[in-house]
Amino acid sequence: MISIKNVTKKFPSVTALNDVSLEIKDKEFFGLLGPNGAGKSTLMNLMIGYIGADAGDIYIDEEKISQHNLAVRKQIGFVPQSIALYDDATAFENLEIFGSLFGIRKNLLRAVIAENLNRVQLYERRKDKVKNFSGGMKRRLNIAASLLHNPKVLLCDEPTVGVDPQSRNAIFDYLVKLNEEGKTIIYTTHYMEEAERLCSRIAIIDSGKIISSGTLDELLQLLPYEQTILINKNKTTESKLELFKSFGKLLNEQEKYELKPFDHLKLSDFFKAMEEHGIDYNSIDLHKPTLEALFLHLTGRRLRD
Ligand SMILES: Nc1ncnc2c1ncn2[C@@H]1O[C@H](COP(=O)(O)OP(=O)(O)OP(=O)(O)O)[C@@H](O)[C@H]1O
Ligand SMILES: [Mg+2]
Numbered sequence: 001m002i003s004i005k006n007v008t009k010k011f012p013s014v015t016a017l018n019d020v021s022l023e024i025k026d027k028e029f030f031g032l033l034g035p036n037g038a039g040k041s042t043l044m045n046l047m048i049g050y051i052g053a054d055a056g057d058i059y060i061d062e063e064k065i066s067q068h069n070l071a072v073r074k075q076i077g078f079v080p081q082s083i084a085l086y087d088d089a090t091a092f093e094n095l096e097i098f099g100s101l102f103g104i105r106k107n108l109l110r111a112v113i114a115e116n117l118n119r120v121q122l123y124e125r126r127k128d129k130v131k132n133f134s135g136g137m138k139r140r141l142n143i144a145a146s147l148l149h150n151p152k153v154l155l156c157d158e159p160t161v162g163v164d165p166q167s168r169n170a171i172f173d174y175l176v177k178l179n180e181e182g183k184t185i186i187y188t189t190h191y192m193e194e195a196e197r198l199c200s201r202i203a204i205i206d207s208g209k210i211i212s213s214g215t216l217d218e219l220l221q222l223l224p225y226e227q228t229i230l231i232n233k234n235k236t237t238e239s240k241l242e243l244f245k246s247f248g249k250l251l252n253e254q255e256k257y258e259l260k261p262f263d264h265l266k267l268s269d270f271f272k273a274m275e276e277h278g279i280d281y282n283s284i285d286l287h288k289p290t291l292e293a294l295f296l297h298l299t300g301r302r303l304r305d
Contacts, residue, residue, distance in 0.1 A: 001025055002047070002153065002184070007056035009042050009208075016042040018208040019056070024186060024201075026152075029179045031199030032188040033291060035303055039208040040188035041081050044157050047186070048078045060153065074102070077146035081157040081188075083138045084145075087131040091122055091141055094130060095148060102149040116144040120174060136167020143171065153184040160194065172198060192291035192303055204295060211298050220289045223297055229259040229270070232283040243277060 002024040009017040016039045024030045032040050045051045047058055049067045058065045063072050085094050095113040104112055117123040120140035130138060139159055146154060156175065160168045176198065179185045189195055195202050196216055203213035212219055231237055231244065233256055244250050247270050248261035261270070267286075274284060295303045 001061060002186075003059045004043070004047075005057050005059070007043070007046060007053045007058060009039075009046060009051070010054050015208050017046070017053075020205075020208070020210055021056075022203055022210060022213065024184065026184055027179070027182055029176075029185045029198055029200045030187065031195040031202040032186065032205055033190065033192060033195040033202055033295075033303075034188075034205035035190050035301075037207075038190075038205045040205060041157055042208075043205075044078065044080075044155050044186070044188060047155060048076055049073050074149060075152050077149070077151035077154045079139075079143050079146045079154070079156045079159050081161070083142050085130045085138060085141060088129060090127050090129055091117060091133075092126040094141060095145055098145040099148045104148060112148055116147055119147075120144045121170065134164065134167070135162040136164050136170070139163050139171060140167065140174075143174065147178075151183075153186065154178060156185065156187045158188055158190070160189070160191070190303060192295070196291060202291070204291070204298070206295075206299055212294070216291070219291065219294055223289045223294055224263075227261065227289060228287040228293065229261060230285040230287055231257040231259060231279075232285075233257065234280060234283050236278055236280040237283060240277060240279065243273065247273070 004020055004022040007017055007020045008015065020039070020043065032043065034040055046053055047065060049065050049069065049072070052067055060072050060075055063069065065072050086097065089097070092113060095116065096109065099109045099113060114123060117126050120143055122137060122140055122144065125133070125137070130141065133141065143156070143159065159171055163171065175185055175187070187194070187198060199216070201213065201215055202219060203210050204219070205211070212222060229248070237257070241250070244257055244259055247265055248259045251258040274281070292303050295301070
């Protein structure tokens, strides 16, 4: 288990983390969701012991993580937000460098590298220089590098930014597999779709504070409404404002209305009324609640600007 206890980290111009506490259980796929500048990378840098906190402590299985406690750091693999690879070296050579940094025994290293390259589907490209790799391939190599020492916890800091959709899916599949094999995964993102798809528990972070955490269901229950009804504007929806308003809170957007239904609303009643008023059925979409909506509800801002 990882315990983050009352951690504060200040930089000269900003408090990046403000009294953050979290518990991450073994084998969880834990998501840290927040917009730019929320403090996600700072928290990861503290968890790996790259930087120290101004207040508070982080423990992994009761052992305190610090810049000096290398034994604890060995239990953690880290995929940093900015790709950390040597462009002029081949994929294999890069992993040799990382492997020796982790102190992996020379006679084991080749086999460990081969296995890890295989698992990210880069074994065939092992002799190619990294500078010729796509963004997605570099990401996958960075993930392979973070796993050479077989850590029990893997920290991934926005590992799909700048990655093509195919590589993104490959990365998702691999992380899910690693998690099923027993690794604890901590994953930062500002894409709510990724957090919803991957994470068994999610903490939402904003301006250095954890504003909410729980399973996806628990988080979505914090929303006062269960779903949103989107009504695309067209001829059949003209001058129906009062009708729509009788079913919930209406936001008037440019191309569509967004209706947050009243608690007691029965959807069947709503659709019946729409039919009676001749509103084109195809102009109505139902949206389940999302983390995006929750973020908006909690902060008054959108997750992505
Ligand atoms: N080394 C540093 N020196 C000064 N300020 C920093 C440093 N690292 C981070 N910050 C500041 O701390 C705040 C949190 O930054 P952090 O990188 O942790 O956010 P983030 O959630 O990872 O954002 P992003 O999604 O953009 O990666 C920001 O205001 C940032 O400018
Ligand atoms: Mg970051």
